[in-house]
Amino acid sequence: MNTQKNLISKIPKEVSHVTETLEKAGFEAYLVGGCVRDLLMDREPKDWDVTTNAKPDQIIGLFEKTVYENEFGTVMVIQEDVSRETLRQIEVTPYRIEAKYSDFRHPDEVKFSDKLEDDLKRRDFTINAMAYRNGELTDMFGGLKDIKEKILKPVGEPDDRFKEDALRMLRAVRIALQLGFSVSYEGSESIIKNASLIKKISAERIRDEFSKIIMSPNPSAGIMMLQKFGLLKNIIPELEEGIGCEQAGEHIYDVWDHLLHALQHSAEKDWSLEVRLAALFHDIGKPKSRRLAGRESEGRNLNLQKGPIFSSKKKFTFYGHEVVGAKMAKKIMERLKFSRKEIDLVDKLIRNHMFFSDTELITLSAVRRIITKVGVENIWLLMDVRECDRVGMKKKEAPYRLRKYFAMIEEALHDPISVGQLKIDGEFMMKKLGMKPGPRMGWILHALLEEILDDPTKNTEKHLSELVNSLNLLPDGALKALGDRGKEKKEKLEEKEVEKLHSKHGVRK
Numbered sequence: 001m002n003t004q005k006n007l008i009s010k011i012p013k014e015v016s017h018v019t020e021t022l023e024k025a026g027f028e029a030y031l032v033g034g035c036v037r038d039l040l041m042d043r044e045p046k047d048w049d050v051t052t053n054a055k056p057d058q059i060i061g062l063f064e065k066t067v068y069e070n071e072f073g074t075v076m077v078i079q080e081d082v083s084r085e086t087l088r089q090i091e092v093t094p095y096r097i098e099a100k101y102s103d104f105r106h107p108d109e110v111k112f113s114d115k116l117e118d119d120l121k122r123r124d125f126t127i128n129a130m131a132y133r134n135g136e137l138t139d140m141f142g143g144l145k146d147i148k149e150k151i152l153k154p155v156g157e158p159d160d161r162f163k164e165d166a167l168r169m170l171r172a173v174r175i176a177l178q179l180g181f182s183v184s185y186e187g188s189e190s191i192i193k194n195a196s197l198i199k200k201i202s203a204e205r206i207r208d209e210f211s212k213i214i215m216s217p218n219p220s221a222g223i224m225m226l227q228k229f230g231l232l233k234n235i236i237p238e239l240e241e242g243i244g245c246e247q248a249g250e251h252i253y254d255v256w257d258h259l260l261h262a263l264q265h266s267a268e269k270d271w272s273l274e275v276r277l278a279a280l281f282h283d284i285g286k287p288k289s290r291r292l293a294g295r296e297s298e299g300r301n302l303n304l305q306k307g308p309i310f311s312s313k314k315k316f317t318f319y320g321h322e323v324v325g326a327k328m329a330k331k332i333m334e335r336l337k338f339s340r341k342e343i344d345l346v347d348k349l350i351r352n353h354m355f356f357s358d359t360e361l362i363t364l365s366a367v368r369r370i371i372t373k374v375g376v377e378n379i380w381l382l383m384d385v386r387e388c389d390r391v392g393m394k395k396k397e398a399p400y401r402l403r404k405y406f407a408m409i410e411e412a413l414h415d416p417i418s419v420g421q422l423k424i425d426g427e428f429m430m431k432k433l434g435m436k437p438g439p440r441m442g443w444i445l446h447a448l449l450e451e452i453l454d455d456p457t458k459n460t461e462k463h464l465s466e467l468v469n470s471l472n473l474l475p476d477g478a479l480k481a482l483g484d485r486g487k488e489k490k491e492k493l494e495e496k497e498v499e500k501l502h503s504k505h506g507v508r509k
Contacts, residue, residue: 007039008135014087015048018077019133021062022092027054029092030131030138037127040137040147041179042147050092051131053114059092072096073110095119124161124168125175126153152181157162158190166197170209173225177216188229195230204256206235207336214276220264223280235336238278238328241287247316252394255286262392271384274342278349278381279388281332289318326351348374349385356386356405367412376417379409415456419445422452424464433468440479444471447482 011031022029029052035045050057059075060066067076077090087176097113113119116131116138123129126143137144141155152172154161162168172183183191198206213222223239226232233240242255253261262279271279292315326347333343355370356362371379383405416422422445429435429444448467452459471479 007132010039012087014079015090016084018050018090018488022052025062027052029175030129030133033128036130036132046086046089048174050090051091051095053095055094098123121155123155126155129155137304144485150181151184152176153184154187158187162190162194167201167205167209169198169231173222174209174212175212177218177222191229198231198234203335203337207338211273217267219267220260236332238284238332245287249352253284259283262388265388265391266284274345275381275384278346278385281325281329281364282350282385282389283325284328285321286318289321289324292316299400322351322354329449348378349382352382353385353389364408364412365454367408367416368417371412372417377402416452416459422448423459423461429468433465443479447471
């Protein structure tokens with residue numbers, strides 16, 4: 001850990017410029033919060049915060065370019081000629097005093113103070129309530145001691161801190177994960193008591209903290225903490241349905257533990273947010289899809305109750321769980337306001353994660369179709385999710401199987417897998433084959449692709465031209481049906497079939 005004296009040499013000149021400007025004007029200026037904590041822990045701060053007894057209009061008058069965030073009185077000092085992104089914007093906030101938080105999110109009013117003590121005692125955790133100025137550390141709540149003991153403790157009364165801003169309960173989990181700390185007993189008890197307040201927080205703020213938890217080095221521990229604290233049932237209750245849901249077969253874990261192991265493997269591989277979310281959600285549809293195999297399943301409602309129906313001696317099927325799971329994940333991510341791009345990718349990865357399930361049954365034409373379905377740019381991400389799934393069973397994919405999968409993908413990537421790779425295009429069809437532009441041309445091109453996905457050797461001008469002439473004789477309805485066998489239609493049909501299956505077997509929606 002850095003000593004207090006050593007901190008001065010760690011502070012960038014761009015940050016010192018801000019504090020020195022305030023000091024020269026006769027004001028107090030302290031580094032405060034996470035940047036002080038990170039400096040003491042020999043970590044590089046991701047942002048720099050300054051607190052001062054100057055008021056917003058006084059701060060603005062001292063700097064060439066600023067942005068005033070009126071809600072909390074924060075002034076953002078802009079330094080455009082700085083090379084490092086983290087130093088281009090320095091937050092300067094006047095000392096603030098505690099205020100009432102009626103909505104558990106925002107103070108009813110912002111009150112400024114002239115005392116540093118007032119500002120520090122309203123902060124979230126002791127390790128974030130330290131201030132540093134001119135070689136001196138102000139530590140009123142034992143933050144330095146808590147850093148040494150690796151404990152995350154709310155400032156003052158925990159209930160007060162979490163009721164001021166309920167998002168702090170998620171922040172507690174996230175910060176503990178990032179730093180390798182544990183949450184104090186008092187803090188944990190308070191979160192459990194106040195967990196339902198997280199519903200008062202906007203979906204966007206929850207999403208941001210949840211994403212940071214997922215992107216931490218130990219996200220499975222984070223999900224377990226969310227469940228233990230009672231936060232998960234208020235954010236993603238669908239995940240808790242996997243607790244105690246046995247799988248049998250190749251699986252040695254229930255659905256809950258399987259998903260946590262899959263998620264953790266994705267983190268150990270340092271994979272993207274989308275892959276991690278797909279790993280976490282890939283089997284989330286299993287509890288809703290589970291039924292007993294064979295005749296035993298007839299008339300049985302397999303809701304998540306305890307009892308002999310869930311004996312490990314029973315055999316279960318999870319037909320269509322990938323479709324159900326994709327729909328559930330999509331709804332969860334939409335609820336948490338993830339971007340459309342993120343939602344669509346996770347949906348694709350979950351919906352298709354069962355593809356590489358049997359080495360002996362996979363054909364090259366099937367591989368070409370899955371590449372077309374998920375996209376060339378996503379096929380290796382799908383393999384990552386596949387790997388997470390297998391590791392989550394405590395089974396490593398046999399090397400020969402992986403080699404076969406990879407080899408088949410590599411071979412398929414050399415074959416035409418999109419309309420743009422066909423030997424003829426719309427211009428050729430108009431100039432050489434006398435076709436008129438219109439929707440029929442698009443239907444024919446997609447019908448040609450279906451032919452080539454089965455046999456790439458047919459991708460020649462001669463063969464495709466002959467096929468175009470034959471297809472062009474078909475009426476619109478028949479032609480459209482041939483060319484409209486794409487992803488969207490197939491998935492809708494799959495979903496309808498799964499819904500019928502659930503209805504038949506009384507599976508809870």
